[in-house]
Amino acid sequence: MGAGHGHVLYRESDSPVHRLPPEVKIVAMVVFTLAVVATPREAFWAFGAYAVLVAAVAALARVGPRWLLSRALIELPFVLFAVALPFLGSGDRVEVLGLRLSEDGLHGAWNILAKGTLGVLASLLLAATTTTRDLIVGLDRLHCPQVFTQIATFMLRYLDVLVGEARRMRVARISRGDDPRFLWQLRGFAAGIGALFLRAFERGERVYLAMLSRGYTGRMPAVWQGEGAASAGQWLVAATVPVLAASIAATAVVLS
Amino acid sequence: METLAMHISNGIIDGPVAAIFAALALAALTACVLRGRRDLDDRLAPMAGLVAAFIFAVQMLNFPIFTAGVSGHLLGGALAAMLVGPWVGALCVAVVLVVQALIFGDGGVAMLGLNITNMALLGTAAAYALIALMLRVLPRTRAGLAVTAFVAATVSVVVASQGFVLEYWLGGTTDLGNNLGGLAGTMAGVHLLIGIGEGLITATTVLTVAKVRPDLVYALRSLRAPAAPAVPVAGGVR
Numbered sequence: 106m107g108a109g110h111g112h113v114l115y116r117e118s119d120s121p122v123h124r125l126p127p128e129v130k131i132v133a134m135v136v137f138t139l140a141v142v143a144t145p146r147e148a149f150w151a152f153g154a155y156a157v158l159v160a161a162v163a164a165l166a167r168v169g170p171r172w173l174l175s176r177a178l179i180e181l182p183f184v185l186f187a188v189a190l191p192f193l194g195s196g197d198r199v200e201v202l203g204l205r206l207s208e209d210g211l212h213g214a215w216n217i218l219a220k221g222t223l224g225v226l227a228s229l230l231l232a233a234t235t236t237t238r239d240l241i242v243g244l245d246r247l248h249c250p251q252v253f254t255q256i257a258t259f260m261l262r263y264l265d266v267l268v269g270e271a272r273r274m275r276v277a278r279i280s281r282g283d284d285p286r287f288l289w290q291l292r293g294f295a296a297g298i299g300a301l302f303l304r305a306f307e308r309g310e311r312v313y314l315a316m317l318s319r320g321y322t323g324r325m326p327a328v329w330q331g332e333g334a335a336s337a338g339q340w341l342v343a344a345t346v347p348v349l350a351a352s353i354a355a356t357a358v359v360l361s
Numbered sequence: 362m363e364t365l366a367m368h369i370s371n372g373i374i375d376g377p378v379a380a381i382f383a384a385l386a387l388a389a390l391t392a393c394v395l396r397g398r399r400d401l402d403d404r405l406a407p408m409a410g411l412v413a414a415f416i417f418a419v420q421m422l423n424f425p426i427f428t429a430g431v432s433g434h435l436l437g438g439a440l441a442a443m444l445v446g447p448w449v450g451a452l453c454v455a456v457v458l459v460v461q462a463l464i465f466g467d468g469g470v471a472m473l474g475l476n477i478t479n480m481a482l483l484g485t486a487a488a489y490a491l492i493a494l495m496l497r498v499l500p501r502t503r504a505g506l507a508v509t510a511f512v513a514a515t516v517s518v519v520v521a522s523q524g525f526v527l528e529y530w531l532g533g534t535t536d537l538g539n540n541l542g543g544l545a546g547t548m549a550g551v552h553l554l555i556g557i558g559e560g561l562i563t564a565t566t567v568l569t570v571a572k573v574r575p576d577l578v579y580a581l582r583s584l585r586a587p588a589a590p591a592v593p594v595a596g597g598v599r
Contacts, residue, residue, distance in 0.1 A: 114464060131463065135470050142471040143376055217373055224469040232464035240464060250394045252401060256449075256456045259410020260417060267414050298562060299569025306411050306570075306577070313407035 114176065114232035122166035122234045126335035127243030129343040134231045136347035140354040141223045146216040148357035152223065155353065158346055159226045168233045177225045237261045246334060263309050270305045369472040369479075369525065376471075378532025383474025389482050390455055397448040400579075408577060409445050413453040416441065419562070420457065435559045436521055438484030439492070439514035443567050446579040447489035454481035479524035488517035492580050506571055506581075507564045514563035515556035522552035 122130070137158075144151045163173060235243070241261070245254045274297055335343075401409065416437030437457070441450030455477050462470050491513040499505035526545040571578050 134463070138470040142379070142469070221373075221469065224471065228463055228470065235464070237460075237464070240460075252394050252397050252449075252452060253456060255401075255406065256409045256413050256452055257460060259407060260413035260453075260456055260460070263407075263411045263414035264417060267411070267418055299565045299567075302411075302415060302566050303569055303573055305415075306408065306574075309407045309411045310404075313410075 114229065115236055116166075116168060116172070116233040118167050118234075120165060120167045120234070122162060122230070125234075125339055125343055126246075127235050127239040128246045129243075129335045129339055130231055130235055131240070131243050131247065133343045133347045134227050137227050137350045138224045140347065140350040141220055141227075144220075144354045144357045145361040146212055146219070148361055151353050151357040152219045155223050155350060158349060159223065159230070162230055162346060163226075166230060166234050168230060172233075173226060173229055176229050177222060259309070259313070262312070263305065266308050266312070267301070267305045270308060271301055274301060274304070369469065369475050369528075373469075374472060374475055374528050375532040378528060379472055379475055381474075382478050382528065386455075386474040386477040386482065390452070390477065393448045393451045393455075397446075397452050400446055400449050404577065405445055405449060405579070409449050409453050412437070412441050412444055412450070413456050415566075416454060417457045417460070420461070435555065435562065436480050436484050436518055437559075438480060438517045438521065439488035439510065439559070440563045440566060442485050442489040442492055442513070442517075443510060443563065443580045444570065444578060447485055450489070450579075451481045451485040454485060475525075475528050479521045479528075483524045484517040484521040487520040488513040489580075491516055496580060503568060503572075507568055510564040510567040511560035514560040515553070518552045518556035518559050519549055522548040 137155075141152075141155055144155075160170075163170070238261075241254055241258050244257065245251075278297075416435075419435045419437055436454070438450065438454055441453045444450075445453060458473065458476050458481060462473050462476070492509055495509040495512065496505070499509060523545065526541070526548055529544065530541055567578065571581065575581055
């Protein structure tokens with residue numbers, strides 16, 4: 106159970122972005138996203154500028170465009186919602202390719218597409234350059250309440266427990282003559298979901314008691330907190346992207 | 362033809378409304394942290410982590426709903442309320458949402474307040490209110506517990522979906538005009554179906570846990586006479 110190392114989205118590397126302390130990256134990502142959302146939707150040039158910023162950070166973090174774009178598909182449902190908007194929206198109608206579409210709806214669709222995509226790309230960059238362990242350390246250094254980080258720590262550790270336990274139960278079913286295929290697999294899974302939960306809990310409880318007996322007090326060892334906390338210089342370096350984004354947003358607001 | 366995942370992404374609701382709900386969510390979560398800290402003992406801490414992990418995993422399963430080209434997923438608010446109580450339960454769901462927004466980009470960071478309000482606060486609160494009520498009214502049997510879990514889960518999902526409709530009405534970036542009623546109807550219908558799925562999973566899970574380790578079900582704690590303090594199972598050889 107190799108908990109706490111990486112996750113599916115983490116890209117092992119030693120780029121300047123990877124080396125930045127996690128708390129700095131979290132703050133930068135959140136501020137960037139807020140700036141994007143605050144931008145008026147008619148300021149098309151601003152979104153182009155944001156895209157350039159994202160591309161620059163991606164290049165610096167050595168994350169390829171193909172990796173980013175294929176992972177960005179998570180927002181697909183919202184893209185479909187955006188496509189529906191020009192048909193549903195009220196107000197002035199405009200002719201586009203022979204279809205009478207709501208102008209407000211078209212703007213709304215663009216708004217969701219642009220802001221949604223930029224937000225997803227920003228968080229993917231954070232995920233690609235930060236391990237989950239570092240993410241929790243970052244949240245902790247940002248003075249996130251301890252109950253919160255504690256639950257998050259356990260959640261990330263127990264995900265592996267849960268997946269491992271589910272795999273073992275599946276192997277057990279198959280070795281007893283079950284032949285799950287396609288949808289029928291679901292039946293065995295659904296019937297066993299309560300057992301899965303209980304087994305995972307009892308395993309998790311043992312992990313927790315083992316941690317307690319080794320001196321766990323609700324916070325990860327002090328080593329993590331002390332080592333590598335962000336210096337003023339690192340805050341300054343990382344601030345370039347959100348500050349640029351915020352000034353773009355401010356300009357767009359003033360111009361509109 | 363609304364096609365919505367439950368997580369609101371950036372740009373769907375306008376800034377001011379998102380900010381108001383973010384403030385609301387922050388205040389409510391602070392209350393949860395204060396109350397939850399008292400609840401979180403040696404038994405509940407690993408349980409909270411597991412419930413969060415379970416919800417995290419289960420939210421990855423998207424139900425395609427064929428009629429409208431919609432997909433939705435389970436929320437887990439009722440399961441959390443049942444097993445770890447309303448305060449820690451809301452925190453569990455919130456943790457899932459924060460981690461999903463930060464690293465998976467599921468749901469915009471700027472919309473986090475809205476998502477937390479819908480799924481962590483509204484969903485869990487509705488579920489716990491129902492659980493508290495129904496456990497008192499219904500017979501204390503396995504069937505009673507199952508019905509409670511099922512109904513609480515189903516209703517909480519529908520309530521959470523209507524939270525989105527309210528937010529869209531207050532600050533949707535595109536005016537849907539008369540279609541808002543349609544949005545409410547579609548959301549309710551779709552989430553009723555999701556809710557039934559969620560209800561079945563919640564009921565099965567809670568029943569199994571209640572059968573084997575009743576001490577782990579938070580919602581049953583207040584109903585039992587204060588029994589001997591439960592000793593954590595040492596694990597042993599299995």
